[in-house]
Amino acid sequence: MRGLCQVSDLEVYERIATGLGLPDHARMLLGLAPIDIASPTGNHGDEHQEQTEELRARIEAAAAVDPTMVMILSTDTNNLRLLDRRLGSLAIADKMRAQIAQLQRAHRHAVRPGIRARLAGVLAETASLAGWQAINTGALGDAWNHYETAKVAASEADDPAILAYVSAEQAYVLMDLGQPTQATELLQHIHQTHRGDIPARLRTWLSAAEAEAAAILGDETTCRTALDQAAQLLPDGPGDPDMPYLSIDAHHLARWRGNCLVRFGDPGTVEDLRSALAGMDGTYNRAEAALRCDLGHALLALGDPQAAQPHVQRAQQLATMTGSRRQRKRIEELARAVNLALH
Structure with missing residues (x-):
């Protein structure tokens, strides 16, 4: 302490550490082994006991998940999917976060292989839905992370x-x-x-x-x-009950075809898009916004901005209602082009 000599013997350090009652993290700074090998940073018996009790409680809670409960969770995800189509992600953001958190807790602590795999499948679907919602709000980093979660869960679901x-x-x-x-x-x-x-x-x-x-x-x-x-x-048919996350039939494919070919100025695009619009059932509001935007583009390309205008206006309403920044950007660009053509 007075700087008159330097300790060079490890045994002296050991005596000093013992005499001063140094905690294990301080002993390790001196190059000494911790006293509590199981807890090299100190004695955290109470904290470890708390962790043990919490883990036991979560495993017990997950053990209560049976096939009926998995079906309920799957139904909850599908209901969120239906709400998302009508209202957009902002309206159900809190419900989505709660659903993902609940599924992750149940899946992480599930032990029975069959239940765990089924929970993984529901988690994959739910995280994928969250990813698509994030894309539409422009949160691409969040979207990427949701899809990474979904892929890991889908792999475990086999x-x-x-x-x-x-x-x-x-x-x-x-x-x-x-x-x-x-x-x-x-x-x-x-x-x-x-x-x-x-x-x-x-x-x-x-x-x-x-x-x-x-x-x-x-x-x-x-x-x-x-x-x-x-x-x-x-x-044939409107969909597959085993894949509720997948919406594609003849009308959806016509919408998709129009969305692609409008980029090449195909005059047949208008009929594809009108056919798709006629076949929509009114529950896919965000998809309808995109469709009307594409139809407006096609009509403008044919030199008919007056016919395009009402589709653009309706697309703006739907994109605003569903909170789709992705759609609003496209629609705003089209609206400017239509207004310029009209004036």
Whole structure:
């Protein structure tokens, strides 16, 4: 302490540490072994006991999850999906956060393999929905993270269809980041990987997504080929109850086709989009906003801004109601073009 000599013997350090009652983290700074090997940073017996009790309680709570409860959680996610289509993500943001948190707690502490796998499937669907909502609000970082969560959960669920779907949806983050080439490569890889183990309706969706990425790249040949493949793969009927997250039928595909081909000035786009609009049931408000925006673009390209104007106005209303920044940006650009053409 007086600086007259320097301690060089480890045994002396040991005596000093013992005499002063140094805690383990201070002993370690002197190069000494901790007294409590299980707790190298000190004696936290009370804290460890609290952790143990909390873990036991969570595992016990998760053990109460049975097939009926998993079905209820799945129904809750589907109800949120229906609300999202009508009202948009902002209206249900708190409910979405609560649902994901509940599913993550139940899944993380579930022990029974069958229940754990089913919870993983519901979590994958829910995180994917949250990812799509984040894309539409412009929160691309959040969207990417949600899809990473969804992919891990889908892998544990051992469900090729949900894994292919959530992985492919992540490509839309790349598209909105201005990286359609990487999005195309990702979509093609997913389609090739899962071609033999996913339903035809999901393959239809993947082909249509590939067409959209090709359209963004300006590759009309690839775009049309992918759209034709989607039409050939599309099965009859409105949907598949085993894939509630997937909405694609003849009307949705017509909307998708119009969205792609409007970029190439195809005059047939107007009829595709009008057909899709006539077939919408009024529950897909965000999708209708996008459709009316595409129809406005097509009509403007045909030199009919007056016919385009009411579609633009309705698209603005729907995009505002659903809180879709992604759609509002496109619609505002179109509105300026229409107003310029009218005046």
